[in-house]
Amino acid sequence: MKRILALTAAAFLWTSTATAQQTFEQTVAAAQAAVGDIARYQEALQNPDPRFQYAMVQQMLKLPDPALQRIAKEHALFSTNPVMREAAIKAIFDSGTLLRIQLAGTADAYPDFTDFVKSNGGFFQNKSGEFLMRVPAALGNDCWGKDNKCILRQVGNTIQFNRFSGYANEANGTATLGNDGIMRGAISMKRGKETIQMQIDLKQ
Numbered sequence: 001m002k003r004i005l006a007l008t009a010a011a012f013l014w015t016s017t018a019t020a021q022q023t024f025e026q027t028v029a030a031a032q033a034a035v036g037d038i039a040r041y042q043e044a045l046q047n048p049d050p051r052f053q054y055a056m057v058q059q060m061l062k063l064p065d066p067a068l069q070r071i072a073k074e075h076a077l078f079s080t081n082p083v084m085r086e087a088a089i090k091a092i093f094d095s096g097t098l099l100r101i102q103l104a105g106t107a108d109a110y111p112d113f114t115d116f117v118k119s120n121g122g123f124f125q126n127k128s129g130e131f132l133m134r135v136p137a138a139l140g141n142d143c144w145g146k147d148n149k150c151i152l153r154q155v156g157n158t159i160q161f162n163r164f165s166g167y168a169n170e171a172n173g174t175a176t177l178g179n180d181g182i183m184r185g186a187i188s189m190k191r192g193k194e195t196i197q198m199q200i201d202l203k204q
Contacts, residue, residue, distance in 0.1 A: 041068055045075045054087045061095040073203050077181040085177060086157055092202055093135045093144055093152060100204055103187070104128040105196035112189040113196055116163075116171060161187060161198070173198055 044056055053076070060072035076088030103113065105127050117124040122131025136144050136151055145151040145162075153160040163171040173187025181203040188195040 038068065038071065041071060042075075045072070050081060050084055053084065054091065057088065058091045058094070061091060061097075070203060074181065077177070077202055078179075082157070086154075089154055089157065089159065089177060089202070090142075093154070094138055096135050096137075099133050099135060099200050099202075100130055101133055102128075102130045102199050102201075103196050105194075107194070107196075110194050110196060112191050112194050116189060158185075159183060175200060177202070 041056075041060060045053055047053055047056070057072045057076045060068050063069060073088065073092060076084055076091065079085055079088070101122075103117065103124070105113075107127065110124065110127065113129070114124045117129045117131050120131040120133070123129050136146050138144050139146075139148065139150065142154040143150040143152070149162070149164055150160070151162055151164070153162075157177040159175055161171075161173045161175065170191070171187055171189050173185055175183035175185030175198055177183050181201065183200045183202060185198050186195055187198040
């Protein structure tokens with residue numbers, strides 16, 4: 001009986017080891033395939049035709065893999081071609097991405113911004129905060145919004161931000177793309193006339 005149990009245990013241990021070995025090999029194979037795919041995407045982005053590059057960036061932003069999305073964003077945002085950088089903003093916005101809008105100021109208090117950010121599902125404390133905003137549908141080549149109102153409008157490497165409460169313009173601001181892929185600017189509240197610094201990292 002003991003011999004049978006020992007043989008059974010040995011067989012179970014061998015099977016477990018074989019399964020683990022197979023799983024490891026499958027993992028390595030999958031990793032190698034992924035690396036190969038990434039290399040192919042990176043090679044395609046080096047196509048000398050900027051129109052193809054832009055189209056490639058657009059298609060990669062639709063992929064579910066966040067690593068490939070980031071490669072596409074960084075390729076376009078860090079391009080030395082100013083037209084490609086402008087196109088990068090449009091491609092990212094057209095993809096309906098989720099923007100993380102960060103705010104920071106130096107005033108003693110920002111009561112209106114505190115209410116504004118919290119009402120948009122974010123947090124604001126100690127003179128800084130952030131909230132998330134999904135880029136709305138495109139209403140034109142340089143306008144994203146709803147109800148015929150541009151919430152985001154692109155002018156070159158700069159965006160205009162407008163937030164509406166009903167038909168009233170609640171807040172507005174501008175931000176310009178930097179060499180690091182981050183848009184920086186300022187935003188003001190209409191009601192209390194508060195102004196605070198704003199930044200949006202488009203690589204995220």
